[in-house]
Amino acid sequence: MGTDGVYARVHESSLRDFVDRFRDWMAASESDLAPLLPACADYDARVEKARRLRELLYEAGWGRIGWPEEAGGHGGTILHRAAMYDELFRAGWGGPTVFEHLEIVAPTLVRYADPEFTRAVLPTFLDGSESWAQGFSEPEAGSDLASLRTRAEFDGTDWIVNGAKIWTSWVKYARWCLALVRTGTPEERHRGLTMMAIDLRAPGVTARPIRQANGNDELGEVTFDGVRVPPHQIVGEVGGGWRASMYLLAHERGTLSWVRHLGFRENLKSSSKSMSENSDRQVGEAALQLLGVRSTAINLLAREASEQELGPDSAFNKLLTTRTEQTVYNALRDIDSARVAFPHDSDEDSILQQEYLFSRIVTIYGGSQQMQLMTIARHILGLGNA
Numbered sequence: 001m002g003t004d005g006v007y008a009r010v011h012e013s014s015l016r017d018f019v020d021r022f023r024d025w026m027a028a029s030e031s032d033l034a035p036l037l038p039a040c041a042d043y044d045a046r047v048e049k050a051r052r053l054r055e056l057l058y059e060a061g062w063g064r065i066g067w068p069e070e071a072g073g074h075g076g077t078i079l080h081r082a083a084m085y086d087e088l089f090r091a092g093w094g095g096p097t098v099f100e101h102l103e104i105v106a107p108t109l110v111r112y113a114d115p116e117f118t119r120a121v122l123p124t125f126l127d128g129s130e131s132w133a134q135g136f137s138e139p140e141a142g143s144d145l146a147s148l149r150t151r152a153e154f155d156g157t158d159w160i161v162n163g164a165k166i167w168t169s170w171v172k173y174a175r176w177c178l179a180l181v182r183t184g185t186p187e188e189r190h191r192g193l194t195m196m197a198i199d200l201r202a203p204g205v206t207a208r209p210i211r212q213a214n215g216n217d218e219l220g221e222v223t224f225d226g227v228r229v230p231p232h233q234i235v236g237e238v239g240g241g242w243r244a245s246m247y248l249l250a251h252e253r254g255t256l257s258w259v260r261h262l263g264f265r266e267n268l269k270s271s272s273k274s275m276s277e278n279s280d281r282q283v284g285e286a287a288l289q290l291l292g293v294r295s296t297a298i299n300l301l302a303r304e305a306s307e308q309e310l311g312p313d314s315a316f317n318k319l320l321t322t323r324t325e326q327t328v329y330n331a332l333r334d335i336d337s338a339r340v341a342f343p344h345d346s347d348e349d350s351i352l353q354q355e356y357l358f359s360r361i362v363t364i365y366g367g368s369q370q371m372q373l374m375t376i377a378r379h380i381l382g383l384g385n386a
Ligand SMILES: Cc1cc2nc3c(=O)[nH]c(=O)nc-3n(C[C@H](O)[C@H](O)[C@H](O)COP(=O)(O)OP(=O)(O)OC[C@H]3O[C@@H](n4cnc5c(N)ncnc54)[C@H](O)[C@@H]3O)c2cc1C
Pocket: 133, 134, 135, 136, 137, 138, 139, 140, 141, 142, 143, 144, 166, 167, 168, 169, 170, 219, 361, 362, 364, 365, 366, 367, 368, 369, 370, 371
């Protein structure tokens, strides 16, 4: 089916029809999808498979669905993307890895970036040829993001950026970094920040991977030494970076939980073969929490699809999702601790160990769990100095 055929009909069909047609496509494309399996323990190889999956989806038109036509998509909403991810995971074709950032970064580009710039870069993100990193945290600015020090000064032609970012997920693979930088004074705190897209191939950029406890170097550190950024790469307004970054973080804490819970679900399902009666209670608890994440995520997806703001409720989703992730991987560890502790035999077990170890740190990214609790207390429950 040509790409026009696939998405000329997105506007006129129900989500149910969409899912049926996507299933038909997966069945008809089995020979193209088959090389994506089995998943490899080697992280670089997994990233390459995720890139190939994006390429296949894009070529067939599915990868453009859920993104506005004026930005290079085929129309539709986040509900189409969510249904597609659900089907891909269910069918065992794997998930997005570095392209998880599509769900974090791309909505902000669509909402705040220069439309021509978005139209130029979004298709290369969607087709897997280029990925993005998010550069907010710095060595001395994490929870207190408004204290960040990476600076950009306008020289009459371009913005000149100097400073350093850290814990930058997937920077090793990224072409672009959506960064938050200081264009005002330190005293202006969050009012003196601006968001910009920095080309990681520009002179003056150095990216260095950071090896994690699970052996992967998914995180990184990036320094900017006199890096030139043209004005059309400002995302939102100069001095308006806080607003754009809160919009981005609402997606990272909120709608992203949909994609993340699908991976946990498949891991819980695939480990069921080793479960004994003794593990019933733990597995039941994990399954129940997964259902909770799914329900609250659907609520946020529906809000996003109807163009309502996600707002501080996303903090609740982030908290629930990370706690669920730990419940799931704790259950898998307890069901078969040898598999998680000594994964010598298979790629599948090595991946499980990597994901178990990764689940130890998920209460930190996107804002630590203490900060999410603070948001809930202040902005949802109205406690303290809201
Ligand atoms: C897996 C992973 C991926 C990440 N990816 C990215 C990325 O792609 N881009 C990016 O910009 N950043 C990324 N980060 C960084 C992340 O956003 C920061 O680590 C996080 O915001 C916490 O900041 P920090 O590490 O400086 O810790 P700190 O802010 O120093 O916090 C240390 C501890 O003190 C607590 N704390 C701090 N302030 C308060 C307070 N006021 N009240 C109560 N408790 C407080 C925190 O909860 C935490 O437990 C990632 C982190 C991880 C773990």
